[in-house]
Amino acid sequence: MIAYLLRRALQAAAVLLAITAVAFGLFYAAPSDPALIACGPKCDTAQVEAVRHSMGLDQPLTGQFTDYLRGLVAGRTIADVDGSPIDCSAPCLGYSYTLHQPVLDAIGDRFPVTLSLAGGALAVIVVLGIGTGFVAALRRGSVTDRLLSGFTLVGASVQIYFLGYALQYLLVYTTDVLSVPGYTPFADDPAAWAAGLALPWLVLGFVNAAVFARLSRSQMLETMHEGYVRTARGKGLGALRAHAKYTARGAAAPLVQLLGLEAGALFGGAFITETVFGLGGVGKLAVDSVVQNDLPTVVGTVLLAAFFVVLFVALADLVVAWLDPRVRLA
């Protein structure tokens, strides 16, 4: 088990290293000059060259890459535009000359928003997606089944910006059912935190729930006819208990795998939802950095998103192995 975890961590590190290299390569292939951007529009050529030197951009590519990697692991000191040193401790993702702060701090400022948004949306996906599929499978062919399946299909077919604005208009401005979306730190006021995020959670969860609902319904229907479910019924277990204890467990593996991918994607930022509801999360930071040619932030957010995907996929594998003892971790 420990050997497995170790090997898995090494694999993850290799994947992240590859992604870092690609993102770093793009950094240089991009048709823009980081030194010029950092220096500002009023700089003359000599000043830009000075900035380029102080930023280390005149160093060979491999040297800069190893510097970047060293920063990730051990931290490093980065030169500001004027050459003054900026301390960037590990894991150092570089320094944003646009935001005038280390990339990690820029992400750190916005991450609580993303964490809150993604966590709540995942809960909605589990309840609305997987739960709906479970109920629909138990009542297969009934009106409930058709209604639930149709309902989740609606979620899959509408766009977040449409649904987000429409619901905001209906539930917030017209009827006052929900409060105005916004972010209040959980530590400050948990009630305001939940109230401000309720609508984004619902919208983001709902549009992603359909695929889970369909998969969980078909998985449940398939597993329902397994011999071990029949055995459980034969022991005298009621239908609902038998399905909750045996069918659901048999149906879980692909759902957990998919949920892992979804979690990885959501923790990397949800740009559209953040934009629609005016939440400043990592997704918005990532898109803004691309628009503004803020390359250190681009690389940092790409790496962060990749990190979460790798992490949650690995976690999903562990959960699947825990659910089914026949799965060998290898």
Add this chain to the structure above:
Amino acid sequence: MSALGVRDLTVSFTGRGATVTAVDNVSFDLARGEVLGLVGESGSGKSTVGLAAMGLHDAARTTVTGSITVGGTEIVGAPDSALRELRGARIAMVFQDALAALSPFHTVGAQLEEAYRLHAGTGRAEARERASTMLDRVGIPPARARDYPHQFSGGMRQRVMIAMALINAPDVLIADEPTTALDARVQRQVLSLMSELAKESGTAVLLITHDVGVVAEMCDRMLVMRGGRDIESGPTRKLLTDASHPYTRALIGAAPTLATVPGSRLPTVDDPEPARVVRRTEPASGEGAVLAEVADLTVEFPGRRGLWGRRAEPVAAVRGVSLRVRRGETLGLVGESGSGKSTTARVLAGLQRPTAGSVRFDGRDIGRASVDTALRRELSRDVQLVFQDPYASLNPRRTVEEIVTTPLRVHTSLDAAARRDRAAELLGQVGLDAAHLSRYPHEFSGGQRQRIGIARALALRPRLIIADEPVSALDVSVQAQVLNLLMDLRDELGLSLLFVSHDLAVVRHFCDRVAVMRAGTVVESGPRDEVFDDPKADYTRELLAATM
């Protein structure tokens, strides 16, 4: 009062507008402590009776009428809450495939405890105690309660299943083909354990099976079902020797036993009393030239990848096997599952590369056939295969004509019309109608499909046919038809065959020479009568003793 009373039971399924009656007006009584055999072929409705007695049908699609009483309590129409109290407590069930029927997610101990706690209403500690006792009783060390079903052998899993079914000492045990998937020796152990335990707890057993041999060993009375109806019932001994219904007689006679005259025509439902023609009175052995042979054959499969990608020790499936098939001869390869018989057959078919040793067909080294496409192609002109599962081995998207003529298209220059003529001729040889050429496999029964598979194998007039368990997936009466057909074809065409089977009675009936395999080695081989009448190896004797 009987333990299980069934009166005028009719079960029908509704689906896609059509209604199928699976059980039609069946009545019987099962007395306390009695063992009743419910015998029939697939589709006879025997399993449906068992599920109906448990009240385990999908209520939305199934109509059950009549009456089923367990110790006086009515099952038909009872609310689910009442059924839950009965199930597992007063009526319990053992299913055919224990690997599928036991939960892969829970330890066997937990599964036994659950079965006990649901009805006994005791605490965990007491349930654990009881589970240990039951496991011990079926010969499984209680320390293994913490293991999962996939960590046990097939026979042990079925014993776990029996322990679980009997943990509450029910009045009725319904055993649906409990040993069909097991090897003969294990089957005997499991059946005797089951009857012993049932006797201890005074449980009446309804034993559902297709196997008349099992009924003969186990049951006081038997009831024969066909097409959902009760054909005939009575004391086992009477029915076995003097059944009044021709179907019962055909069913009993269809499966060859160790007392059947080898090579004789087997009775079938259409022809219950065949003329006693014994062909091939003298098995052709020892004379003909060697057609195919393996010498010192070893086949190893790479071990599982361990940590850091290192491989474990390879698993040897076949270890130093030498065999010969002579021209015009049928060699039977018998053994239990895992004995290496199929792997040996695959090597002779050129599908598996030997790790060591030689394999020759007609004097030529064919060891590389599995990796050398040209050689493999050449070999397939002369060596053809008949597979076990007639459902999986025919492409469902191709017509019978396409299936049967594919080898002709690959290997001959016949044009479409000539191929069609040959296909029609082949269908005639295997007892099907040329009008079937344009149909698809799903329109045929299992036995008919196996005939199509045989026609395909015969298309190129091969010199050797390798048949791997060709009749073990078939019902007994269909098995008899296919065996009769193979015997006819062998006489007509002078075929050489390698016949792989786990069934000693079938091998004795069909083969000229026999090789008995165990754990990758041949423990005994020789002419059929020598091996069966005077077995030299202890293992062969054990196998013969376990055959029912």
